[in-house]
Ligand SMILES: *[C@@H]1O[C@H](CO)[C@@H](O)[C@H](O)[C@H]1NC(C)=O
């Protein structure tokens with residue numbers, strides 16, 4: 001391992017001395033946005049839908065952008081529209097839900113089906129880089145893992161939508177958006193504001209993840225080496241990460257001719273034009289610390305809070321020498337859940353999903369809908385040309401029953 005690490009550090013040092021530094025120096029300026037810019041203007045109003053931009057401030061000071069599509073395309077305001085919060089996954093943002101044509105994108109379909117749609121954007125992504133006292137150029141701005149999304153981002157977004165609408169929420173998460181909700185539910189959070197939850201490409205246990213890219217990065221402590229070198233922001237478009245990817249792609253068994261496939265698994269149903277739309281807006285930054293947390297879970301097969309890998313430091317943060325466990329069996333058995341997973345998904349591996357389902361085995365039978373799509377991989381859930389019929393229509397039917 002020491003050898004692998006050394007070569008990785010050399011690669012990074014080389015990259016940084018070249019163009020890598022540019023990413024760090026100019027990252028702040030790149031993200032100063034016009035008030036007129038935003039997902040509403042860019043992706044929603046252009047399709048003929050009304051859209052509102054909202055700001056939600058978390059208890060630890062992050063200013064998150066949230067979009068609301070209050071009515072369907074017809075503009076008709078039906079009396080009672082139940083709110084739905086859409087939460088994207090890792091390295092993505094709220095545009096996740098707007099990539100397909102309007103009659104096939106989940107956000108628009110929900111609005112046209114009578115729901116009040118709210119789109120969340122995680123801290124650190126393009127439209128959620130504000131903070132009450134920190135700046136994305138500060139190391140402290142990136143001092144978080146998904147534990148903080150569980151403790152701060154998700155509760156802030158839920159509370160905001162609940163306050164605005166006076167109603168309990170339906171929730172849809174994709175990928176990391178499922179993990180943070182499951183973790184919150186297991187800690188008895190959000191439940192009083194939740195009506196039901198949909199989990200697409202569910203992530204909880206990841207010890208059996210097959211994605212060659214993610215597994216190689218975890219096994220070779222790539223995220224840790226970035227952290228040691230002071231790259232607190234994990235910017236997938238930045239030179240340091242791009243060059244690391246190139247290094248991983250040269251390893252035997254890793255075929256990166258199609259980068260998306262080597263990360264997510266073989267998606268069945270992506271129309272080539274949607275990959276272009278995707279690349280126009282994604283991928284987005286996250287905290288390097290977050291990728292370390294996920295790497296720990298991939299290596300150990302555990303589902304715990306961030307491990308400082310030092311008993312004293314864990315003690316300081318958690319009052320115990322090892323990080324606390326998120327125990328999925330404590331999710332209330334009567335919470336309505338719709339879970340859909342894919343047979344080709346390299347990030348949400350079927351064996352890992354089985355572990356999650358085992359911990360939900362006492363869930364009330366009529367409160368848990370499980371859908372298995374043999375042909376789906378990770379990106380199909382938000383980009384497949386047949387996602388409307390395969391997943392979204394059943395999902396909307398599920399919401400209407402709750
Ligand atoms: C791909 O998507 C575009 C835009 O929605 C559509 O016009 C085209 O027919 C699709 N192509 C295929 C092969 O599905």
Ligand SMILES: *[C@@H]1O[C@H](CO)[C@@H](O)[C@H](O)[C@H]1NC(C)=O
Pocket residue numbers: 325327328329330
């Ligand atoms: C989770 O909680 C259940 C009881 O609620 C307990 O039996 C089980 O050992 C716990 N699992 C972990 C990993 O702590």
